[in-house]
Amino acid sequence: MVERVRVRSDMPPGHIRTPAYLRGKTGLIERRLGPFPNPEQLAYRQPATPLALLRVRFTMAEIWGAAAETPTDTLEAEIYAHWLEPA
Amino acid sequence: MPHDHHDHLSPSGHPFRADDDVPLSYWQTMEIAVRELLIAKGVTTAREIASQIEAMDARSPANGAAVVARMWSDPAFCAQMRVDASAATREMGFDVGPMKLIAVENTADLHNVIVCTLCSCYPRNLLGLPPDWYKSRAYRSRTVREPRRVLAEFGVTLPDGVEIRVHDSTADMRYIVIPARPAGTENWSEDALAALVTRDSMIGTGLPKSPEGG
Missing domain, CATH: 3.90.330.10 (Nitrile hydratase alpha /Thiocyanate hydrolase gamma)
Incomplete structure (x- = not known):
C-alpha cells in the first residue's frame, strides 16, 4: 500500500527540518518512523510533541522539473508528519 | 629583485600556509569561557573533556x-x-x-x-x-x-x-x-x-x- 503525499509549501520562520527544495513536491511514502519529538519545538526548549517521521521518495523529475539531471533518479528524505498532506 | 614567486613556496614546492594567529571569534571565546566555568564549578573535569575528545577521535x-x-x-x-x-x-x-x-x-x-x-x-x-x-x-x-x-x-x-x-x-x-x-x-x-x-x-x-x- 503505497501512499502519495505532498510536502506543505509553507515557508515559516524557525528551526525547520523540511528542506525548502522539497516544499510543495509530491512523493511516495517509503517507510514510517518515529515518533520523534518535534524539532521545531525542541530547538526552542519548548515541550516537544511526538510526531511520526516519514521517509518520502521523490523523483528528480518531480523536484527539479525539466532541469533534472536524470529525471528517473530518486531522492529520499525524512519529513515530519505535520509537513505532509495527502496528494 | 629576488622577490619573485619562489619566495612564497616552501622547499618542497608548496605555497606556505599562513599561520592562523587571528583573534578568537565570539563563539570560540564563549566556548572557552563556558568550558572553564564548568570545570571551575565542578560540573565536569578537564580529564572528562579530554577523554570524550579521545573517544570521538577513536571512531x-x-x-x-x-x-x-x-x-x-x-x-x-x-x-x-x-x-x-x-x-x-x-x-x-x-x-x-x-x-x-x-x-x-x-x-x-x-x-x-x-x-x-x-x-x-x-x-x-x-x-x-x-x-x-x-x-x-x-x-x-x-x-x-x-x-x-x-x-x-x-x-x-x-x-x-x-x-x-x-x-x-x-x-x-x-x-x-x-x-x-x-x-x-x-x-x-x-x-x-x-x-x-x-x-x-x-x-x-x-x-x-x-x-x-x-
Whole structure:
C-alpha cells in the first residue's frame, strides 16, 4: 500500500527540518518512523510533541522539473508528519 | 629583485600556509569561557573533556567497514540489519546513540549516496568525523541536484541504467551505504573483506577497492 503525499509549501520562520527544495513536491511514502519529538519545538526548549517521521521518495523529475539531471533518479528524505498532506 | 614567486613556496614546492594567529571569534571565546566555568564549578573535569575528545577521535571508518564486511558474510546479520540497523550495530559495539541507523544497499541497478543538505548529519559512530567536503555548501547543494556530476568528480561514473538514489539526512536517521560485494571475493574472511571497504564507499561517493588490489 503505497501512499502519495505532498510536502506543505509553507515557508515559516524557525528551526525547520523540511528542506525548502522539497516544499510543495509530491512523493511516495517509503517507510514510517518515529515518533520523534518535534524539532521545531525542541530547538526552542519548548515541550516537544511526538510526531511520526516519514521517509518520502521523490523523483528528480518531480523536484527539479525539466532541469533534472536524470529525471528517473530518486531522492529520499525524512519529513515530519505535520509537513505532509495527502496528494 | 629576488622577490619573485619562489619566495612564497616552501622547499618542497608548496605555497606556505599562513599561520592562523587571528583573534578568537565570539563563539570560540564563549566556548572557552563556558568550558572553564564548568570545570571551575565542578560540573565536569578537564580529564572528562579530554577523554570524550579521545573517544570521538577513536571512531573511524574501520567500524563501518566491519559492519559492511559482516553484512557481506553473514546472512543472519544482514537480515537483522534490514530490520533494525541501530540494534544490529549496537551489538557489535557501535552505538548510534539517540539517533537511528538505516543501511542502504547498493545493487547492480541501484547506487545510494548520502548527503545532509541542512547541516552535516553523518554516521559518526561508524565513520568517525566527516571529511571537510561533506560539510561544504558545494557538496550539500549539488548532490541533490546533480548527483551524477558530483559522483563523476569523485571518480565514480555509473551507467545510465543504474538508478542513483540520494538520501538527504534531514532528521533523526543516520545512513550508511552498503556497497555491493566485489566479485572475486568468495570465501574471503571478514577482515580481508573489510580492508576493501573505503570511507567514501560507505558515503556513496566511492566504490570498494578491487580484490586485485586496484
